[in-house]
Amino acid sequence: MANRHADTIADELEDMILDGRFANNDRLDEVQLAQRFSVSRTPIREALQRLTQAGLVEQIPRRGAFVRQPGAIELIEMFEVMAELEAASARFAAMRMTDAALGDLNDANEKCLKAMQDQDADSYYRENERFHHIIYAQSGNSFLEAEAKRLHRRLKPFRRLQLRLRGRLRQSMSEHESILEALANGDPEMAAEVTRQHVAVQGEKFHHLIATLKIAAE
Amino acid sequence: MANRHADTIADELEDMILDGRFANNDRLDEVQLAQRFSVSRTPIREALQRLTQAGLVEQIPRRGAFVRQPGAIELIEMFEVMAELEAASARFAAMRMTDAALGDLNDANEKCLKAMQDQDADSYYRENERFHHIIYAQSGNSFLEAEAKRLHRRLKPFRRLQLRLRGRLRQSMSEHESILEALANGDPEMAAEVTRQHVAVQGEKFHHLIATLKIAAE
Protein backbone atom coordinates (compact mmCIF):
# COMPACT_ATOMS: atom_id res chain seq x y z
CA MET A 1 0.00 0.00 0.00
CA ALA A 2 2.43 2.61 1.11
CA ASN A 3 6.01 1.86 1.99
CA ARG A 4 7.94 -1.35 1.90
CA HIS A 5 9.09 -2.06 5.42
CA ALA A 6 6.20 -0.75 7.43
CA ASP A 7 3.90 -2.63 5.10
CA THR A 8 5.47 -6.05 5.47
CA ILE A 9 5.95 -5.53 9.19
CA ALA A 10 2.27 -4.71 9.60
CA ASP A 11 1.35 -7.86 7.71
CA GLU A 12 3.66 -10.01 9.80
CA LEU A 13 2.43 -8.56 13.06
CA GLU A 14 -1.14 -9.00 11.91
CA ASP A 15 -0.49 -12.67 11.19
CA MET A 16 1.16 -13.10 14.56
CA ILE A 17 -1.75 -11.54 16.38
CA LEU A 18 -4.37 -13.43 14.41
CA ASP A 19 -2.49 -16.67 14.96
CA GLY A 20 -2.77 -15.99 18.65
CA ARG A 21 0.96 -15.65 19.20
CA PHE A 22 0.29 -12.74 21.54
CA ALA A 23 -1.82 -12.86 24.63
CA ASN A 24 -4.53 -10.30 25.17
CA ASN A 25 -3.32 -6.98 26.54
CA ASP A 26 0.27 -7.80 25.69
CA ARG A 27 2.20 -4.63 25.21
CA LEU A 28 3.95 -4.21 21.88
CA ASP A 29 7.22 -2.53 22.70
CA GLU A 30 8.42 -0.30 19.88
CA VAL A 31 12.15 -0.65 20.46
CA GLN A 32 11.86 -4.38 20.99
CA LEU A 33 9.98 -4.81 17.73
CA ALA A 34 12.40 -2.48 16.01
CA GLN A 35 15.31 -4.67 17.03
CA ARG A 36 13.42 -7.82 16.12
CA PHE A 37 12.74 -6.56 12.62
CA SER A 38 16.10 -4.79 12.34
CA VAL A 39 14.58 -1.42 11.55
CA SER A 40 14.11 1.83 13.39
CA ARG A 41 11.04 2.74 15.38
CA THR A 42 9.53 4.71 12.51
CA PRO A 43 8.24 1.83 10.38
CA ILE A 44 7.21 -0.02 13.53
CA ARG A 45 5.06 2.91 14.56
CA GLU A 46 3.46 3.04 11.15
CA ALA A 47 2.68 -0.64 11.34
CA LEU A 48 1.13 -0.25 14.78
CA GLN A 49 -1.02 2.57 13.48
CA ARG A 50 -2.34 0.29 10.77
CA LEU A 51 -3.08 -2.49 13.22
CA THR A 52 -4.87 -0.02 15.44
CA GLN A 53 -7.10 1.01 12.58
CA ALA A 54 -7.77 -2.64 11.83
CA GLY A 55 -8.91 -3.09 15.42
CA LEU A 56 -6.22 -5.60 16.34
CA VAL A 57 -4.31 -3.22 18.56
CA GLU A 58 -5.32 -0.50 20.96
CA GLN A 59 -3.07 2.50 21.32
CA ILE A 60 -3.34 4.42 24.54
CA PRO A 61 -1.78 7.88 24.40
CA ARG A 62 1.60 8.06 26.05
CA ARG A 63 1.19 4.48 27.20
CA GLY A 64 1.82 2.33 24.18
CA ALA A 65 0.20 -0.27 21.96
CA PHE A 66 -1.57 -3.31 23.35
CA VAL A 67 -2.90 -6.30 21.47
CA ARG A 68 -6.61 -6.41 21.69
CA GLN A 69 -8.01 -9.88 21.28
CA PRO A 70 -11.78 -9.67 20.97
CA GLY A 71 -13.72 -10.99 23.91
CA ALA A 72 -16.50 -13.55 23.70
CA ILE A 73 -19.26 -10.97 23.35
CA GLU A 74 -17.46 -9.04 20.66
CA LEU A 75 -16.79 -12.24 18.72
CA ILE A 76 -20.43 -13.19 18.78
CA GLU A 77 -21.26 -9.70 17.56
CA MET A 78 -18.74 -10.03 14.77
CA PHE A 79 -20.19 -13.37 13.69
CA GLU A 80 -23.61 -11.73 13.63
CA VAL A 81 -22.35 -9.03 11.30
CA MET A 82 -20.50 -11.57 9.21
CA ALA A 83 -23.76 -13.48 8.80
CA GLU A 84 -25.43 -10.33 7.52
CA LEU A 85 -22.65 -9.51 5.07
CA GLU A 86 -22.66 -13.04 3.73
CA ALA A 87 -26.43 -13.05 3.49
CA ALA A 88 -26.34 -9.80 1.55
CA SER A 89 -23.64 -11.15 -0.75
CA ALA A 90 -25.70 -14.25 -1.39
CA ARG A 91 -28.84 -12.23 -2.07
CA PHE A 92 -27.08 -10.13 -4.68
CA ALA A 93 -25.25 -13.13 -6.08
CA ALA A 94 -28.54 -14.95 -6.60
CA MET A 95 -29.59 -12.14 -8.90
CA ARG A 96 -26.27 -11.36 -10.53
CA MET A 97 -23.95 -14.31 -10.60
CA THR A 98 -22.72 -15.88 -13.81
CA ASP A 99 -23.11 -19.51 -14.82
CA ALA A 100 -19.35 -19.86 -14.87
CA ALA A 101 -19.12 -18.72 -11.28
CA LEU A 102 -21.88 -21.11 -10.31
CA GLY A 103 -19.73 -23.83 -11.82
CA ASP A 104 -16.75 -22.68 -9.77
CA LEU A 105 -18.89 -22.71 -6.66
CA ASN A 106 -19.97 -26.26 -7.38
CA ASP A 107 -16.38 -27.22 -7.91
CA ALA A 108 -15.28 -25.71 -4.62
CA ASN A 109 -18.08 -27.49 -2.85
CA GLU A 110 -17.21 -30.85 -4.35
CA LYS A 111 -13.62 -30.39 -3.32
CA CYS A 112 -14.83 -29.54 0.17
CA LEU A 113 -16.78 -32.79 0.22
CA LYS A 114 -13.78 -34.76 -0.97
CA ALA A 115 -11.54 -33.08 1.61
CA MET A 116 -14.01 -33.99 4.33
CA GLN A 117 -14.04 -37.62 3.24
CA ASP A 118 -10.24 -37.62 3.09
CA GLN A 119 -10.06 -35.95 6.51
CA ASP A 120 -7.83 -33.36 4.84
CA ALA A 121 -8.38 -30.33 7.06
CA ASP A 122 -6.05 -27.97 5.18
CA SER A 123 -7.67 -28.72 1.87
CA TYR A 124 -11.10 -28.31 3.43
CA TYR A 125 -10.24 -24.89 4.79
CA ARG A 126 -8.84 -23.77 1.47
CA GLU A 127 -11.84 -24.84 -0.57
CA ASN A 128 -14.32 -23.61 2.01
CA GLU A 129 -12.64 -20.23 1.84
CA ARG A 130 -12.83 -20.29 -1.94
CA PHE A 131 -16.53 -21.14 -1.72
CA HIS A 132 -17.27 -18.11 0.38
CA HIS A 133 -15.01 -15.77 -1.55
CA ILE A 134 -16.75 -16.68 -4.79
CA ILE A 135 -20.06 -15.62 -3.25
CA TYR A 136 -18.59 -12.31 -2.10
CA ALA A 137 -17.20 -11.63 -5.55
CA GLN A 138 -20.42 -12.61 -7.29
CA SER A 139 -22.37 -10.10 -5.25
CA GLY A 140 -21.26 -7.75 -8.01
CA ASN A 141 -20.44 -5.22 -5.32
CA SER A 142 -16.71 -4.68 -4.87
CA PHE A 143 -17.17 -2.66 -1.73
CA LEU A 144 -19.24 -5.39 -0.12
CA GLU A 145 -16.72 -7.95 -1.29
CA ALA A 146 -13.87 -6.04 0.35
CA GLU A 147 -15.76 -5.60 3.62
CA ALA A 148 -16.76 -9.26 3.72
CA LYS A 149 -13.21 -10.39 3.05
CA ARG A 150 -11.90 -8.13 5.76
CA LEU A 151 -14.20 -9.49 8.44
CA HIS A 152 -13.83 -13.04 7.14
CA ARG A 153 -10.10 -12.80 7.61
CA ARG A 154 -10.49 -11.33 11.04
CA LEU A 155 -12.67 -14.23 12.13
CA LYS A 156 -10.55 -16.88 10.51
CA PRO A 157 -8.82 -18.22 13.64
CA PHE A 158 -12.11 -18.51 15.48
CA ARG A 159 -13.88 -20.27 12.66
CA ARG A 160 -11.11 -22.84 12.77
CA LEU A 161 -11.90 -23.45 16.41
CA GLN A 162 -15.60 -24.01 16.06
CA LEU A 163 -15.18 -26.35 13.12
CA ARG A 164 -13.54 -28.83 15.47
CA LEU A 165 -16.86 -29.50 17.12
CA ARG A 166 -18.25 -32.94 16.51
CA GLY A 167 -20.49 -33.19 13.47
CA ARG A 168 -20.09 -29.54 12.57
CA LEU A 169 -18.26 -30.29 9.35
CA ARG A 170 -20.95 -32.54 7.97
CA GLN A 171 -23.64 -30.04 8.91
CA SER A 172 -21.67 -27.27 7.27
CA MET A 173 -21.49 -29.24 4.04
CA SER A 174 -25.23 -29.75 3.97
CA GLU A 175 -25.72 -26.02 4.47
CA HIS A 176 -23.44 -25.38 1.52
CA GLU A 177 -25.73 -27.58 -0.57
CA SER A 178 -28.72 -25.46 0.37
CA ILE A 179 -26.86 -22.29 -0.50
CA LEU A 180 -25.86 -23.71 -3.87
CA GLU A 181 -29.42 -24.73 -4.58
CA ALA A 182 -30.83 -21.31 -3.76
CA LEU A 183 -28.21 -19.60 -5.89
CA ALA A 184 -28.78 -21.98 -8.78
CA ASN A 185 -32.50 -21.26 -8.57
CA GLY A 186 -31.82 -17.55 -8.53
CA ASP A 187 -33.83 -17.18 -5.34
CA PRO A 188 -32.44 -14.12 -3.52
CA GLU A 189 -34.47 -14.40 -0.33
CA MET A 190 -33.79 -18.08 0.09
CA ALA A 191 -30.10 -17.61 -0.64
CA ALA A 192 -29.87 -14.84 1.90
CA GLU A 193 -31.73 -16.74 4.58
CA VAL A 194 -29.84 -19.99 4.17
CA THR A 195 -26.50 -18.22 4.10
CA ARG A 196 -27.34 -16.15 7.15
CA GLN A 197 -28.16 -19.30 9.07
CA HIS A 198 -25.00 -20.99 7.86
CA VAL A 199 -22.80 -18.26 9.27
CA ALA A 200 -24.93 -17.48 12.30
CA VAL A 201 -24.73 -21.07 13.39
CA GLN A 202 -20.95 -20.73 13.33
CA GLY A 203 -21.27 -17.97 15.86
CA GLU A 204 -23.54 -20.07 18.02
CA LYS A 205 -21.26 -23.06 17.78
CA PHE A 206 -18.43 -20.83 18.76
CA HIS A 207 -20.45 -19.64 21.71
CA HIS A 208 -21.03 -23.24 22.78
CA LEU A 209 -17.34 -23.91 22.40
CA ILE A 210 -16.17 -21.16 24.70
CA ALA A 211 -18.90 -22.00 27.18
CA THR A 212 -17.61 -25.57 27.16
CA LEU A 213 -14.05 -24.42 27.58
CA LYS A 214 -15.06 -22.22 30.46
CA ILE A 215 -16.80 -25.09 32.23
CA ALA A 216 -13.83 -27.35 31.60
CA ALA A 217 -11.51 -24.76 33.08
CA GLU A 218 -13.40 -24.54 36.35
CA MET B 1 -6.76 7.33 19.80
CA ALA B 2 -3.02 7.50 19.83
CA ASN B 3 -1.14 10.77 19.87
CA ARG B 4 -2.40 14.31 20.05
CA HIS B 5 -1.19 16.05 16.93
CA ALA B 6 -1.45 13.29 14.39
CA ASP B 7 -4.89 12.55 15.76
CA THR B 8 -6.38 16.00 15.40
CA ILE B 9 -4.68 16.47 12.04
CA ALA B 10 -6.20 13.26 10.75
CA ASP B 11 -9.62 14.41 11.91
CA GLU B 12 -9.23 17.79 10.26
CA LEU B 13 -8.02 16.33 7.00
CA GLU B 14 -10.85 13.83 7.08
CA ASP B 15 -13.36 16.62 7.47
CA MET B 16 -11.75 18.55 4.65
CA ILE B 17 -11.88 15.60 2.31
CA LEU B 18 -15.43 14.64 3.25
CA ASP B 19 -16.52 18.24 2.82
CA GLY B 20 -15.17 18.06 -0.69
CA ARG B 21 -12.50 20.69 -0.13
CA PHE B 22 -10.09 18.57 -2.16
CA ALA B 23 -10.63 17.48 -5.72
CA ASN B 24 -10.25 13.86 -6.64
CA ASN B 25 -6.66 12.72 -7.20
CA ASP B 26 -5.30 15.83 -5.51
CA ARG B 27 -1.91 15.09 -4.15
CA LEU B 28 -1.43 15.71 -0.45
CA ASP B 29 2.06 17.10 -0.13
CA GLU B 30 3.66 16.19 3.16
CA VAL B 31 5.85 19.26 3.56
CA GLN B 32 3.05 21.57 2.50
CA LEU B 33 0.68 20.05 5.05
CA ALA B 34 3.43 20.10 7.65
CA GLN B 35 3.85 23.84 7.18
CA ARG B 36 0.11 24.38 7.15
CA PHE B 37 -0.34 22.63 10.48
CA SER B 38 2.96 23.93 11.88
CA VAL B 39 4.33 20.49 12.66
CA SER B 40 6.94 18.22 11.19
CA ARG B 41 6.28 15.59 8.55
CA THR B 42 6.02 12.82 11.14
CA PRO B 43 2.52 13.49 12.46
CA ILE B 44 1.39 14.32 8.93
CA ARG B 45 2.53 10.94 7.74
CA GLU B 46 0.71 9.23 10.58
CA ALA B 47 -2.45 11.11 9.71
CA LEU B 48 -2.16 10.14 6.06
CA GLN B 49 -1.74 6.51 7.06
CA ARG B 50 -4.98 6.68 8.99
CA LEU B 51 -6.83 8.26 6.12
CA THR B 52 -5.47 5.60 3.81
CA GLN B 53 -6.86 2.90 6.07
CA ALA B 54 -10.19 4.69 6.13
CA GLY B 55 -10.23 4.61 2.33
CA LEU B 56 -10.20 8.37 1.89
CA VAL B 57 -6.65 8.50 0.60
CA GLU B 58 -4.59 6.28 -1.63
CA GLN B 59 -0.90 6.03 -0.98
CA ILE B 60 1.26 4.97 -3.90
CA PRO B 61 4.74 3.83 -2.88
CA ARG B 62 7.40 6.44 -3.50
CA ARG B 63 4.80 8.63 -5.16
CA GLY B 64 2.75 10.11 -2.41
CA ALA B 65 -0.77 10.33 -1.04
CA PHE B 66 -3.74 11.20 -3.24
CA VAL B 67 -7.27 11.94 -2.18
CA ARG B 68 -9.58 9.29 -3.41
CA GLN B 69 -13.13 10.48 -3.84
CA PRO B 70 -15.36 7.49 -4.53
CA GLY B 71 -16.71 7.29 -8.06
CA ALA B 72 -20.36 6.86 -8.92
CA ILE B 73 -20.20 3.07 -9.02
CA GLU B 74 -18.42 2.81 -5.71
CA LEU B 75 -20.93 5.16 -4.11
CA ILE B 76 -23.82 3.06 -5.27
CA GLU B 77 -22.06 0.01 -3.90
CA MET B 78 -21.56 1.74 -0.59
CA PHE B 79 -25.21 2.69 -0.40
CA GLU B 80 -26.09 -0.92 -1.07
CA VAL B 81 -23.95 -2.05 1.84
CA MET B 82 -25.32 0.72 4.02
CA ALA B 83 -28.82 -0.52 3.28
CA GLU B 84 -27.84 -3.99 4.42
CA LEU B 85 -26.22 -2.77 7.62
CA GLU B 86 -29.23 -0.65 8.45
CA ALA B 87 -31.60 -3.47 7.64
CA ALA B 88 -29.65 -5.79 9.91
CA SER B 89 -29.67 -3.19 12.69
CA ALA B 90 -33.39 -2.79 12.32
CA ARG B 91 -33.99 -6.54 12.37
CA PHE B 92 -32.08 -6.93 15.61
CA ALA B 93 -33.59 -3.78 17.05
CA ALA B 94 -37.08 -5.11 16.41
CA MET B 95 -36.25 -8.04 18.67
CA ARG B 96 -34.12 -6.29 21.24
CA MET B 97 -34.94 -2.64 21.57
CA THR B 98 -36.27 -1.13 24.77
CA ASP B 99 -39.50 0.82 25.15
CA ALA B 100 -37.50 3.85 26.20
CA ALA B 101 -35.50 3.74 22.99
CA LEU B 102 -38.69 3.37 21.00
CA GLY B 103 -39.85 6.56 22.67
CA ASP B 104 -36.63 8.30 21.70
CA LEU B 105 -37.06 7.13 18.15
CA ASN B 106 -40.56 8.53 18.08
CA ASP B 107 -39.27 11.77 19.47
CA ALA B 108 -36.55 12.03 16.83
CA ASN B 109 -39.09 11.34 14.13
CA GLU B 110 -41.49 13.98 15.38
CA LYS B 111 -38.69 16.51 15.45
CA CYS B 112 -37.82 15.49 11.91
CA LEU B 113 -41.40 16.16 10.91
CA LYS B 114 -41.38 19.53 12.61
CA ALA B 115 -38.08 20.45 10.99
CA MET B 116 -39.50 19.54 7.60
CA GLN B 117 -42.53 21.76 8.18
CA ASP B 118 -40.26 24.57 9.36
CA GLN B 119 -37.96 24.05 6.38
CA ASP B 120 -35.15 23.81 8.90
CA ALA B 121 -32.59 21.74 7.04
CA ASP B 122 -29.95 21.69 9.77
CA SER B 123 -32.41 20.53 12.37
CA TYR B 124 -33.72 17.91 10.00
CA TYR B 125 -30.27 16.49 9.40
CA ARG B 126 -29.51 16.37 13.09
CA GLU B 127 -32.70 14.56 14.04
CA ASN B 128 -32.54 12.25 11.05
CA GLU B 129 -29.07 11.28 12.12
CA ARG B 130 -30.28 10.69 15.65
CA PHE B 131 -33.09 8.52 14.31
CA HIS B 132 -30.68 6.26 12.49
CA HIS B 133 -28.11 6.17 15.26
CA ILE B 134 -30.74 5.03 17.73
CA ILE B 135 -31.53 2.09 15.49
CA TYR B 136 -27.85 1.16 15.23
CA ALA B 137 -27.46 1.31 18.98
CA GLN B 138 -30.63 -0.68 19.62
CA SER B 139 -29.36 -3.51 17.47
CA GLY B 140 -27.69 -4.55 20.70
CA ASN B 141 -24.57 -5.25 18.69
CA SER B 142 -21.78 -2.78 19.37
CA PHE B 143 -19.68 -4.02 16.51
CA LEU B 144 -22.53 -3.58 14.05
CA GLU B 145 -23.23 -0.18 15.53
CA ALA B 146 -19.63 0.90 14.99
CA GLU B 147 -19.53 -0.36 11.41
CA ALA B 148 -22.83 1.29 10.59
CA LYS B 149 -21.71 4.59 12.06
CA ARG B 150 -18.48 4.45 10.12
CA LEU B 151 -20.16 3.96 6.76
CA HIS B 152 -22.94 6.40 7.65
CA ARG B 153 -20.35 9.07 8.27
CA ARG B 154 -18.53 8.26 5.07
CA LEU B 155 -21.73 8.68 3.05
CA LYS B 156 -22.88 11.78 4.85
CA PRO B 157 -21.95 14.35 2.18
CA PHE B 158 -23.66 12.33 -0.52
CA ARG B 159 -26.82 11.79 1.44
CA ARG B 160 -27.03 15.55 1.78
CA LEU B 161 -26.94 15.84 -1.98
CA GLN B 162 -29.70 13.40 -2.75
CA LEU B 163 -32.01 14.86 -0.13
CA ARG B 164 -32.23 18.01 -2.25
CA LEU B 165 -34.30 16.17 -4.80
CA ARG B 166 -37.89 17.31 -5.04
CA GLY B 167 -40.24 15.38 -2.82
CA ARG B 168 -37.54 13.19 -1.38
CA LEU B 169 -37.90 14.64 2.09
CA ARG B 170 -41.58 13.92 2.36
CA GLN B 171 -41.08 10.40 1.06
CA SER B 172 -38.26 9.84 3.53
CA MET B 173 -40.51 10.84 6.39
CA SER B 174 -43.19 8.39 5.35
CA GLU B 175 -40.55 5.65 5.23
CA HIS B 176 -39.53 6.55 8.76
CA GLU B 177 -43.12 6.00 9.82
CA SER B 178 -43.10 2.51 8.35
CA ILE B 179 -39.85 1.70 10.12
CA LEU B 180 -41.24 2.93 13.41
CA GLU B 181 -44.35 0.86 12.98
CA ALA B 182 -42.43 -2.32 12.23
CA LEU B 183 -40.16 -1.75 15.22
CA ALA B 184 -43.10 -1.01 17.50
CA ASN B 185 -44.76 -4.22 16.36
CA GLY B 186 -41.55 -6.13 16.99
CA ASP B 187 -41.60 -7.47 13.45
CA PRO B 188 -37.98 -8.19 12.51
CA GLU B 189 -38.51 -9.10 8.86
CA MET B 190 -40.74 -6.14 8.18
CA ALA B 191 -38.36 -3.78 9.96
CA ALA B 192 -35.43 -5.08 7.95
CA GLU B 193 -37.23 -4.89 4.64
CA VAL B 194 -38.64 -1.41 5.13
CA THR B 195 -35.32 -0.08 6.36
CA ARG B 196 -33.44 -1.65 3.50
CA GLN B 197 -35.75 0.03 1.04
CA HIS B 198 -35.44 3.33 2.84
CA VAL B 199 -31.68 3.38 2.46
CA ALA B 200 -31.54 1.67 -0.92
CA VAL B 201 -33.79 4.32 -2.35
CA GLN B 202 -31.27 6.90 -1.20
CA GLY B 203 -28.70 5.17 -3.36
CA GLU B 204 -31.07 5.15 -6.31
CA LYS B 205 -31.97 8.78 -5.82
CA PHE B 206 -28.33 9.56 -5.69
CA HIS B 207 -27.86 7.67 -8.92
CA HIS B 208 -30.61 9.74 -10.52
CA LEU B 209 -28.99 12.86 -9.23
CA ILE B 210 -25.60 12.26 -10.75
CA ALA B 211 -27.20 11.09 -13.97
CA THR B 212 -29.09 14.38 -14.03
CA LEU B 213 -25.95 16.34 -13.29
CA LYS B 214 -24.13 14.52 -16.05
CA ILE B 215 -26.84 15.36 -18.56
CA ALA B 216 -26.89 18.96 -17.43
CA ALA B 217 -23.13 19.19 -17.85
CA GLU B 218 -23.23 18.09 -21.48
Added chain:
DNA sequence: GTCAAGTTTTTTGTATACAAGACGTTCAGA
Protein backbone atom coordinates in the same frame (compact mmCIF):
# COMPACT_ATOMS: atom_id res chain seq x y z
C1' DG C 1 6.71 -2.01 57.93
C1' DT C 2 4.11 1.11 55.14
C1' DC C 3 3.14 5.05 52.70
C1' DA C 4 4.37 9.10 50.16
C1' DA C 5 7.13 12.50 47.87
C1' DG C 6 11.01 13.23 44.97
C1' DT C 7 14.14 11.60 41.65
C1' DT C 8 15.68 8.52 38.09
C1' DT C 9 14.65 5.79 34.21
C1' DT C 10 11.79 4.31 30.34
C1' DT C 11 9.00 5.15 26.70
C1' DT C 12 6.24 7.68 23.71
C1' DG C 13 5.62 11.63 20.47
C1' DT C 14 7.85 14.94 17.47
C1' DA C 15 11.57 17.08 14.91
C1' DT C 16 15.37 16.73 12.04
C1' DA C 17 18.87 14.40 9.25
C1' DC C 18 19.96 11.26 5.79
C1' DA C 19 19.28 7.80 1.87
C1' DA C 20 17.20 6.33 -2.19
C1' DG C 21 13.87 6.26 -5.77
C1' DA C 22 10.93 9.02 -9.15
C1' DC C 23 10.33 12.89 -12.11
C1' DG C 24 11.81 16.66 -15.04
C1' DT C 25 15.18 18.85 -17.73
C1' DT C 26 18.83 19.41 -20.67
C1' DC C 27 21.87 18.27 -24.07
C1' DA C 28 23.74 15.18 -27.63
C1' DG C 29 22.89 12.49 -31.64
C1' DA C 30 20.24 10.94 -35.56
Added chain:
DNA sequence: TCTGAACGTCTTGTATACAAAAAACTTGAC
Protein backbone atom coordinates in the same frame (compact mmCIF):
# COMPACT_ATOMS: atom_id res chain seq x y z
C1' DT D 1 12.66 18.08 -34.86
C1' DC D 2 12.48 14.08 -32.31
C1' DT D 3 14.49 10.55 -29.33
C1' DG D 4 16.97 9.19 -25.45
C1' DA D 5 20.17 9.12 -21.90
C1' DA D 6 22.55 11.48 -18.14
C1' DC D 7 22.17 14.70 -14.70
C1' DG D 8 19.89 17.34 -11.11
C1' DT D 9 16.02 18.19 -8.20
C1' DC D 10 12.28 16.87 -5.51
C1' DT D 11 9.79 13.70 -2.61
C1' DT D 12 9.20 9.80 -0.04
C1' DG D 13 10.88 6.34 3.36
C1' DT D 14 13.93 5.42 7.24
C1' DA D 15 17.10 6.51 10.94
C1' DT D 16 18.40 9.20 14.67
C1' DA D 17 18.08 12.97 18.02
C1' DC D 18 15.49 15.36 21.32
C1' DA D 19 11.51 16.64 24.49
C1' DA D 20 7.93 15.50 27.48
C1' DA D 21 5.21 12.43 30.03
C1' DA D 22 4.55 8.30 32.53
C1' DA D 23 6.38 4.40 35.20
C1' DA D 24 9.59 2.71 38.54
C1' DC D 25 12.63 3.16 42.05
C1' DT D 26 14.72 5.35 46.12
C1' DT D 27 14.62 7.56 50.25
C1' DG D 28 12.69 9.49 54.17
C1' DA D 29 9.05 10.12 57.60
C1' DC D 30 5.61 8.14 60.46
